[in-house]
Amino acid sequence: MSAAMTREAALRVALAARELPDVGGAALAKAIGDRLGLPLGESRLAAISVDDLREILGGSHADENCVIGASDEQLKRAVRLLWGQGVSGSELPALDPYDEGDLPGSIRVACASNRGEEVDGHFGSCERFLIYQVNTTEIRLVATRPTLEADAAEDRNASRAALITDCQLLYIQSIGGPATAKVVRAGVHPVKAPDGGSARLMLERLQQALNHPPPWLARVMGCTPDLAARFMSEDDVRDEDAELADKPA
Known part of the structure; x- marks a missing residue:
């Protein structure tokens, strides 16, 4: 795989090429x-329209007469595959249906991931952020955001932080001090899970804390004026939840 293309993008392009006569991957x-432009990741592919693909295939790097040989239906199927729809063997988990406002009282959480729905990534090297909307009753995966394009920026940490500025929490296996400062400056509270594991299991524990949030989580949720700047591990989160459970409601 080229360093200018994610594995997921390469899979989508290869499958789309099969829908187009006489066009190699x-x-x-x-x-x-x-x-x-490069690097070529999922976010760029998701922006392609049928008209874009028709013009792309007519360029000097496409096989001769490929546009004439491709019907509108073939172009549409190829575009859907480039978007990731119905891609068999995709390493990305399927998104859950979500419209803004669907989950009242929810917060948005980013998880650093390299495969599936696992928290298994370092902030500076993970392949993508999984974006979840979480309230006390539901967890929905609402977006996946590849990091390859951010890594082409002069300040990689700042570019990666910019991908998750709409989130309140970030779950990662590890993160360095300078990157932590940029994440917190972006308004996101990092939660370190050194052993990694299932994102959904971590978020289920978070759900329980949302019912009676400890002080640090209350600040993140906007219940108090300032965002918590402390850097905590999952064990810290559970410890604070236990302390709160001993107090009267």
């Missing part, structure tokens, strides 16, 4: 990269 990847 390498030629299609180069044509899309020339049109949209």
Whole structure:
């Protein structure tokens, strides 16, 4: 796999190429990269329209007459695959239906991930952030945000932090001091889970804390004026929850 393309993007391009007569995967990847720019990740592919693909295939890097040989239905199927719809073997988990306002009283949580719905990534090297909307009764995966394009920026940590500025919490296995400062400055509270594990299991524990949030979580939720700047581990979260449970409601 080229360093200019994520594994997921490479899979989508290869599957889309199969829908187009006489177009090879390498030629299609180069044509899309020339049109949209590199690095080529899921976010760029998600922006492609049928008209874009028709013009891309007509470029100098596509096989000759490929547009004439592709019907509108073939172009539509190829675009859906580039978006990730119905991609068999995708390493990305399926998103849950979500419209803004669906989960009253919810918070948004980012999880550093390299595979599936696992928290298994370092902030500076994870392949993507999984974005969840969480309230006391539901957990929904609402977005996946690849980090490859952020790594092309001059300040990688700041660019990665910019991907999750709409989140209140970030679960990661590890993160360095300078990166922590940039994440907190972006208004996001980092929670370290050194052993990693299932994102949903971690969020289920968070759900329990949302009913009676400890002081640090109350600040993150906006119940008090200032965002907590302390850096805590999952064990700290559970310890504070236990302390709160001993107090009267």
